[in-house]
Amino acid sequence: MSRYRDHKGPLATLWAALFLALLGCIGVIGWTILTQPDSPVPDGWNPLAPLHVTDAVTLFTPMKLRHAEMSLDSCLAALDGVASLSEMTPLSGEGACGIADRVTLAAVGQSRIDPLQTSCAIALRTAMWERHSLQPAALEILGSPVSELRQVGSYSCRNIRTPNGNSTQLSTHATAEAIDITGFDLANGTTVRLIRDWDGDPQKAAFLRAARDSACTWFETTLSPDYNALHADHFHLQSRGWGTCR
Ligand SMILES: [Zn+2]
Incomplete structure (x- = not known):
């Protein structure tokens, strides 16, 4: 047995070395392909290409989104x-x-937005939501694209509001890491409002559920009328948080 192993030892080492060399070559070739400016790999599928809103959404998108919002x-x-x-x-x-x-x-x-001051991270996440989720859902469910996002603010130097009064904790609005959206106007003139349509017209209600569910993909915290009565008339969408989606 020991003689057999002695015989195989050098050969196994050679194979291992060849295998590692092959892996190294593949790594170098892969890196070269991904980092060249005219890489044949589409940007959405290239983990090394910086995010752009128009890129295809892939398994790399969440990582690239977090990286993109790290600097202005x-x-x-x-x-x-x-x-x-x-x-x-x-x-x-x-x-x-x-x-x-x-x-x-x-x-x-x-989609127009009544101009507001916010953080770039909120602008970026809102743009991802609008392009990759809201527009397809509006076309599919309501037959018309969204033309305006109705908002009631992003920056507000205040503490978190709760059903029992103000908390002692600063709201993410205090650093403009949140935006409140009250509804949508569509290109065909249709208006959709959370306060009226969340439990109203079935098509509009379905669109609002789709908007809420997809916001959970693009924001780190999404609060809707299902969360509490304070959110009966708006979605509260945050660029940071622990994944609350309700
Ligand atoms: Zn809010």
């Missing part, structure tokens, strides 16, 4: 050509309030 430059690059926004100087409010990566946002994709 990469966030703005991801939104290039697909949002109407202007970069602003950082805002420092009272206490811990303020907006680090501050932008004024006026549209994402095909």
